[in-house]
Amino acid sequence: MGDCQESNQKRWAHLRKVLERPGPFSHPEFEPSSEILDFIMTSCKILVIGAGGLGCELLKDLALMGFKQIHVIDMDTIDLSNLNRQFLFRHKDIGSSKAETAAAFINKRIAGCQVTPHFCKIQDYDEAFYKQFHIIVCGLDSIVARRWINGMLVSLLNYEDGILDQQSVIPLVDGGTEGFKGNARVILPGMSACVECTLDLYPPQVNYPLCTIANTPRLPEHCIEYVKVILWPKENPFNTELDGDDTQHISWVYEKSMERALQFNIPGVTYRLVQGVVKHIIPAVASTNAAIAGVCATEVFKIATSCCVPLNNYMVFNDVDGIYTYTYEAEKRRTSTQLLEIKDPDTMKLKQLLELLSESASYQMKSPGLTTIIDGKNKTLYMSTIKSIEERTRDNLNKTLVELGLKDGQDILVADVTSPSTLVIKLKYQTNDVEMT
Amino acid sequence: MEKPRRGQVTRKKASAAQLRITKDINELNLPKTCTTEFPDPDDLLTFKLVICPDEGFYRTGRFVFSFKVGPNYPHEPPKVKCETQVYHPNIDQQGNVCLNILREDWKPVLTINSIVYGLQYLFLEPNPEDPLNKEAAEVLTNNRRLFEQNVQKAIRGGYVGGTYFERCLK
Numbered sequence: 001m002g003d004c005q006e007s008n009q010k011r012w013a014h015l016r017k018v019l020e021r022p023g024p025f026s027h028p029e030f031e032p033s034s035e036i037l038d039f040i041m042t043s044c045k046i047l048v049i050g051a052g053g054l055g056c057e058l059l060k061d062l063a064l065m066g067f068k069q070i071h072v073i074d075m076d077t078i079d080l081s082n083l084n085r086q087f088l089f090r091h092k093d094i095g096s097s098k099a100e101t102a103a104a105f106i107n108k109r110i111a112g113c114q115v116t117p118h119f120c121k122i123q124d125y126d127e128a129f130y131k132q133f134h135i136i137v138c139g140l141d142s143i144v145a146r147r148w149i150n151g152m153l154v155s156l157l158n159y160e161d162g163i164l165d166q167q168s169v170i171p172l173v174d175g176g177t178e179g180f181k182g183n184a185r186v187i188l189p190g191m192s193a194c195v196e197c198t199l200d201l202y203p204p205q206v207n208y209p210l211c212t213i214a215n216t217p218r219l220p221e222h223c224i225e226y227v228k229v230i231l232w233p234k235e236n237p238f239n240t241e242l243d244g245d246d247t248q249h250i251s252w253v254y255e256k257s258m259e260r261a262l263q264f265n266i267p268g269v270t271y272r273l274v275q276g277v278v279k280h281i282i283p284a285v286a287s288t289n290a291a292i293a294g295v296c297a298t299e300v301f302k303i304a305t306s307c308c309v310p311l312n313n314y315m316v317f318n319d320v321d322g323i324y325t326y327t328y329e330a331e332k333r334r335t336s337t338q339l340l341e342i343k344d345p346d347t348m349k350l351k352q353l354l355e356l357l358s359e360s361a362s363y364q365m366k367s368p369g370l371t372t373i374i375d376g377k378n379k380t381l382y383m384s385t386i387k388s389i390e391e392r393t394r395d396n397l398n399k400t401l402v403e404l405g406l407k408d409g410q411d412i413l414v415a416d417v418t419s420p421s422t423l424v425i426k427l428k429y430q431t432n433d434v435e436m437t
Numbered sequence: 438m439e440k441p442r443r444g445q446v447t448r449k450k451a452s453a454a455q456l457r458i459t460k461d462i463n464e465l466n467l468p469k470t471c472t473t474e475f476p477d478p479d480d481l482l483t484f485k486l487v488i489c490p491d492e493g494f495y496r497t498g499r500f501v502f503s504f505k506v507g508p509n510y511p512h513e514p515p516k517v518k519c520e521t522q523v524y525h526p527n528i529d530q531q532g533n534v535c536l537n538i539l540r541e542d543w544k545p546v547l548t549i550n551s552i553v554y555g556l557q558y559l560f561l562e563p564n565p566e567d568p569l570n571k572e573a574a575e576v577l578t579n580n581r582r583l584f585e586q587n588v589q590k591a592i593r594g595g596y597v598g599g600t601y602f603e604r605c606l607k
């Protein structure tokens with residue numbers, strides 16, 4: 001018992017040095033205290049999104065740092081090809097849930113750590129789920145998923161009289177790798193550049209020119225793309241869309257790609273290459289994952305403890321040839337939700353709302369197009385610029401906001417030439433039960 | 438711990454693709470040769486573009502393109518297919534269109550409008566250098582008069598070479 005306590009003391013000695021003494025890199029508001037370590041170990045709740053290459057590293061790093069309340073979410077199951085770098089998985093685990101297997105491994109290996117797995121898509125959970133976390137850290141390979149979680153965290157922000165409520169900000173630490181390249185970034189939703197602000201930075205998917213694929217193939221990839229893009233839709237061999245995980249599909253593509261390669265005398269088409277091209281696989285590198293996850297876990301620690309100023313805010317990493325890193329401040333793009341007070345939604349018609357947007361000094365719009373979401377479905381309220389839409393939304397002009405199904409707090413998407421991006425305008429209905437004295 | 442709820446999203450937020458397409462559609466600035474058709478005005482992600490060129494080889498025809506905008510727009514370009522059978526070096530019989538900004542040169546700063554202008558340009562200046570329909574490209578390079586006749590024949594409806602084209606006069 002005594003020995004155990006002593007080793008426990010030793011185990012955290014280094015963290016205590018950082019957390020219980022001030023230092024030259026401390027955050028200006030940092031107050032050294034022994035309670036910070038307690039916070040990490042007892043109440044700080046972290047969500048790790050993705051239990052793949054980055055996720056395994058992140059879970060290991062965070063658990064060994066003392067974080068105990070960790071949730072992990074991943075919709076994927078374990079594949080043989082994961083085992084070289086996703087070290088929480090063994091051969092016997094193939095086919096099992098990544099999240100569940102990773103959580104079980106960490107919980108068994110690191111005493112006291114409670115990793116809770118979620119074997120599902122991130123889109124399966126709503127605001128109530130994401131709200132419970134102090135920090136969210138992502139190790140994803142999908143831009144769609146990044147944009148979704150980013151949108152979720154932005155939607156959780158609370159503004160009071162136009163001022164951001166700091167309590168509603170959940171920091172997002174995002175890591176990404178592609179072969180020998182990677183990046184790590186810290187996003188404070190509503191405060192610093194987010195995923196949408198820097199959408200242009202993501203490398204575009206490699207797409208070969210269609211005419212090259214069709215007529216002048218030079219690379220084995222061109223032959224495979226030909227089968228994927230042109231031959232598959234034409235012959236529709238299995239009466240379904242091409243599925244990169246279906247071995248029958250891949251075999252068919254492989255066979256046809258070989259035929260085409262032979263015809264044009266192009267060497268190098270292999271089954272693995274076919275799999276890689278169809279599924280857009282870029283070989284994953286374990287060391288890149290380890291480095292990026294290390295940076296991300298450190299940022300989570302810095303944000304959770306305030307012991308150091310966090311990364312500001314985008315780090316690129318490249319170990320193709322030696323090691324190169326560079327950190328810069330990605331700029332926030334201005335997109336804002338604006339409140340619009342509505343006095344009487346029962347009598348105010350849509351056309352009056354449009355007049356307001358055109359005439360009020362703060363908007364001065366030219367030809368605003370309005371859409372919204374009602375019961376989870378997109379609805380176009382009015383758009384004057386497209387004839388076929390105008391004709392079928394014209395009747396909405398004479399309906400009141402209530403008749404159109406617009407509720408208090410409804411978000412209206414407003415597009416107009418006067419603003420570089422679509423504005424989100426939140427309707428705020430003034431309540432009628434004002435005190436009458 | 439509060440039990441997470443699954444599947445019941447209380448307040449659905451507009452997706453980033455939705456925000457962007459609303460802007461793109463509201464600001465479509467079509468040349469007078471083009472019109473759009475939205476089968477469902479609430480769905481701005483699925484629509485058709487009709488091009489009736491007023492000059493060039495194709496000035497007598499009417500050509501329909503279908504647009505499908507995916508959830509990853511504008512990171513990924515929309516999927517565009519030509520629904521009208523057309524005798525054109527850069528469009529094949531399956532409706533695949535060889536336009537650089539639809540594939541290798543797409544960038545998120547481009548808009549639906551950029552694609553409309555790109556497609557219109559294909560009818561004004563068919564490009565035999567990068568063909569999808571190799572036969573049409575060869576004819577265009579070697580015998581412009583025959584190419585023009587073939588285009589007219591295809592637009593009026595009939596066989597060009599071994600391929601039957603449905604009538605698409607405006």
